[in-house]
Amino acid sequence: METSRQTSTRRWLPYALGALLVAQFVGLGLWQVGRAQEKRATQAAFERQSGFTRFVHGMDVEPLQQLSAEGVFDARRQFLLDNIIVDGRNGYYVLTPLVYSPGEPALIVNRGWVERSGDDVDPAALALPGGRVTVRGRAGALPRAGYRMGAAIVSSSGWPRHAVYPTLDELAAALGEALQPFVLLLAPDEDHGLLRRWAPSEIGPGRHYAYAFQWFAMAVVLAGLLAWNFRKRGYRT
Numbered sequence: 001m002e003t004s005r006q007t008s009t010r011r012w013l014p015y016a017l018g019a020l021l022v023a024q025f026v027g028l029g030l031w032q033v034g035r036a037q038e039k040r041a042t043q044a045a046f047e048r049q050s051g052f053t054r055f056v057h058g059m060d061v062e063p064l065q066q067l068s069a070e071g072v073f074d075a076r077r078q079f080l081l082d083n084i085i086v087d088g089r090n091g092y093y094v095l096t097p098l099v100y101s102p103g104e105p106a107l108i109v110n111r112g113w114v115e116r117s118g119d120d121v122d123p124a125a126l127a128l129p130g131g132r133v134t135v136r137g138r139a140g141a142l143p144r145a146g147y148r149m150g151a152a153i154v155s156s157s158g159w160p161r162h163a164v165y166p167t168l169d170e171l172a173a174a175l176g177e178a179l180q181p182f183v184l185l186l187a188p189d190e191d192h193g194l195l196r197r198w199a200p201s202e203i204g205p206g207r208h209y210a211y212a213f214q215w216f217a218m219a220v221v222l223a224g225l226l227a228w229n230f231r232k233r234g235y236r237t
Helices: 002-048 168-175 205-233
Strands: 066-073 079-086 089-099 106-115 132-140 161-163 179-186
Touching (some): 002 205, 066 106, 089 179, 106 132
Parallel strands (some): 079 161, 106 179
Antiparallel strands (some): 066 089, 066 132, 079 089, 089 106
């Protein structure tokens, strides 16, 4: 009896594992479809928006919403995001706090990309006016990496500070003050900016649909193999 039960378990185990893999492949395919739909909706929002809404602290902000913001650039304390590659060249995104009023969370403005010059950045890229300005752009986020080694922000007493894929919380800790929960991507036609080529995502919905097709195809092939093998061998208790 015990031998028969063990034999039965061994016969069923490959099918159980195969069914689990089929379910995982289908799940991954559905996840890719969901990501594609998100990217499509984001691209549609990026293309259909017109006009800039004046940003006020506490208002609800949609992803990629076009906003105008007023304040004073904190040119003394800027961040250089390392390892940003544009057209095969290494450089930095320059992040500058925009302060509307003391006590109110500052807004991080991504002023764009500048090529690395020697061991650092051209000081002219960091120059900013000292008075109050109004800037326009889109509500965005900081670049993210799948994996990051070491500290996000290089420990230093001086400015600008180099950073590697930091979060807004890490930028806030380095500044010692609260920040708005999004980054303003400075509009391409705005003054005080550098090279700017903002886009919703480097990977469009088509790529995600292609990945989804691959996962679904793998699920179908594996399910077919399991069914063919089961019919060929049959199941005998």
